[in-house]
Amino acid sequence: MKKLSRLVHFSLTAMFCSVLAVPAGAVVGGRVSRDPDGLRRAVVRVENSAGELCTGILVRPDVVLTAAHCVVDAAAYKVVGVDRRFRAQAVGVSAALLHPTFVQGTTPRTQPGVDLALLGLRQPLGSSFQPIDLAGVTRIGTGEFVTLAGFGVTRERAKGTARVLRETQLVALGPVRVRNHVFVVADPDRLAESDGAGACRGDSGGPLLVETAFGPRLVGIVSWSSGAMTSRQQTACGGLTAITPIQDHLQWVVDGTMHLSGQNWTSASGSSSAKGRGISR
Known part of the structure; x- marks a missing residue:
């Protein structure tokens, strides 16, 4: 020590x-995480049409928590999970909620804000997946x-x-x-x-x-x-x-999760606090 x-x-x-x-x-x-009842039930991939890859975690069946710098490209995004039979399940992202202090155009280490984002999915990933509490x-x-x-x-x-x-x-x-x-x-x-x-x-x-x-x-x-x-x-x-x-930012995460969950997003406009920056439809 x-x-x-x-x-x-x-x-x-x-x-x-x-x-x-x-x-x-x-x-x-x-x-490699092989346990079908382990972390793979909540941890997912975040991918975009420009070929970029990140990771995220389900906080609701239709909401993913990830890093804000992962969703700033002008591209189409999807979330990919691996079910209990190790089959990939993909769902499109319809909205992204970035922490209001995040400063786009800066690197994660140098940007002065909070590097968090919530992604609203077009539908839940399915019964094989279990969000983190x-x-x-x-x-x-x-x-x-x-x-x-x-x-x-x-x-x-x-x-x-x-x-x-x-x-x-x-x-x-x-x-x-x-x-x-x-x-x-x-x-x-x-x-x-x-x-x-x-x-x-x-x-x-x-x-x-x-x-x-x-x-x-x-x-x-x-x-x-x-x-x-x-x-x-x-x-x-x-x-x-x-x-x-x-x-440190739990209230924002909880509020944003409730805002996004269960909504069938079709555009980036919803409220001034839920701008889909980086999400292309």
């Missing part, structure tokens, strides 16, 4: 200044173990490894404020000093969860990731994973 404390208190600032940090992608060092959203402290899940690549530029749900265990390093407030996690053995497990390209919007006696509880949503301090090449994988803590 001395090593963990030393990294948290003395090394994080230097790391943010020296490593490349970009929107997160696939899970590095993770295992927002009533169970929780916080974590430094040193706690958490689970990261995502559909990203397993290493930089390995595009063929994406679109497979993987999960890995990480350790919480603590809260950090760059331009916004994030919570940072890393490989418990490497602590981002050398390449290890973490988010990579395609994991943005994916959930960070903590296991409890009552099942998994949502902690945060992946915003960006970086390479380790000793990475020999610029990479967005294997170092730090930064998440937006949901407890």
Whole structure:
């Protein structure tokens, strides 16, 4: 624990200044999630017609929580889940609700707002899927173990490894404020000093969860990731994973979820707070 404390208190600032940090992608060092009753019931892919990939988590049968920077392209979006028989189920996205403080055109690490978005689906994904319970959203402290899940690549530029749900265990390093407030996690053995497990390209919007006696509880949503301090090449994988803590913004998530759920959206106009930025129909 001395090593963990030393990294948290003395090394994080230097790391943010020296490593490349970009929107997160696939899970590095993770295992394939094969349990039909496990995280695959709630964790989904977010894809658009421009070929971009992110991850998200169901918070209602027809609403997905993800990162705001995942839905800013002028493109058509869909959400893809994998059912209990491991068959892909796709549903179109009809509306996107971005957190009102999110600043479009900035990178996740440098933008001063909150990197969260809710997606309203044209219809529920189906009975094979089970949304995460927002009533169970929780916080974590430094040193706690958490689970990261995502559909990203397993290493930089390995595009063929994406679109497979993987999960890995990480350790919480603590809260950090760059331009916004994030919570940072890393490989418990490497602590981002050398390449290890973490988010990579395609994991943005994916959930960070903590296991409890009552099942998994949502902690945060992946915003960006970086390479380790000793990475020999610029990479967005294997170092730090930064998440937006949901407890800090839970009321917005709950209100937005209720606003979007059950509505058959056909246009981006609905209210001034529900603009479908980045959603093409």
